[in-house]
Amino acid sequence: MPRPIIEKDLQWFLSRGVRTASGCLLWTGKKDRSGYGISSTGAREYRVHRKVFALRFGEEPEAVMHICDTPPCFEPTHLIGGTRAENNLDKAAKGRARSRAKLTFEQAMEIRRRRLAGEEGKSLALEYGVTQATVCDISKGRSWTNYVPIEPRPHDRK
Template sequence: MKTGYGRFGIGSTNVWQAHRFSALLAWGQLSPGALVLHRCDNPACVRPEHLYEGNNFDNNADMVTRNRFNLPLLRGTKNNQAKLTEDQIREMRKRFNGGTSRTQLGREFGVSRQTASGIIAGKGWGWVE
């Protein structure tokens, strides 16, 4: 998914967000768990004077203040981290109604029993009929 944030690799496994790397160079070590936020609201910006250190609360408050919280929800197969498809969800529910256990469905579909239970109960993938 393209986010507008610059990224680059160092070595074979280290991938850095450009604005985080810029902050590290300018300020030194960041606080544990700290986020690097933009004053300018430009994800590609790496100017240290446009950046500040914050936490999740600060980031969410900034998102609301700047009216950026109405981003489209990427659910189902539109979310690139989805393990299942809408058709698999329908099949899982159909097979559960036919007597297959949650544990067995989890194994067959490659998810945990808890995930299978949530899907069957409509807590996960609830929009799928």
Template sequence: MRSLMDRVLENVAIVPIAGCWIWLGATDQHGYGRIFLNGRPRRLHRAVYQEVKGAAKNSVCHTCDTPCCVNPYHLYDGTHHQNMQDREQRGRANKAIGKRNGRAKYTEEQINLMRQMRGSGISLKEIAAHFGKRNTGYFSLVINKKIRSSG
């Protein structure tokens, strides 16, 4: 039976400058390598980390921002908080707000109109009715920039 690292090395493309080991096998919906070990599916970067460095106490994180990279030297044991800070600092956070959010209810133009209407003294109830709604809670949040503060 082939070792985990033999299986990995047979199925990666090594990127010379970056040093990433790009997994060419199966990936999950987020781009992380998947492999079956002892009949159970695992995220490959976690399995590689464990094989080379031992069991992680926290999350196995990437220094290279490449989910399908399985180079053990690009992996580190970090807390969820550290991983989220790293994601934010590197600009990888999915800030799907405003028009970038596919489920946005209103366009930026409509949001601006709501704010102009409120600025000219129109009540929240009237603004909601203008947009075919009865509940004013969402409109209050948008107008007061609690949500949709930028697009």
């Protein structure tokens, strides 16, 4: 059974939203640049959907994702907890990932293969339009080591 203070806090948040036809509960207060609801306690600001998730489910995961993909939504049934990696995959699957990568995974693996076979890093850097440091990081396994192909999460499948 939830503690009374937690239930009271949760009800305070839930009373500050506007319900949409799709079932989202949109925060009516302050929002950050990305559109997420922001609230504060003293000098500390936090994202509303994360706070509501913690109050409703009693845990604070690394990431709280929106099934509805609506940043100001804080409807508890639209929120799921996960890891940062899962959140990044979720964003990528929904077309919201911002990548500054100049190379594809396949190109990075080709650079690694060719560098380990003895080709000069300088010539590979020129060919692929990256720095020699990038070629070095790829060939020594300091980058492109955590690449995970994007697969839809179960809640994304329709």
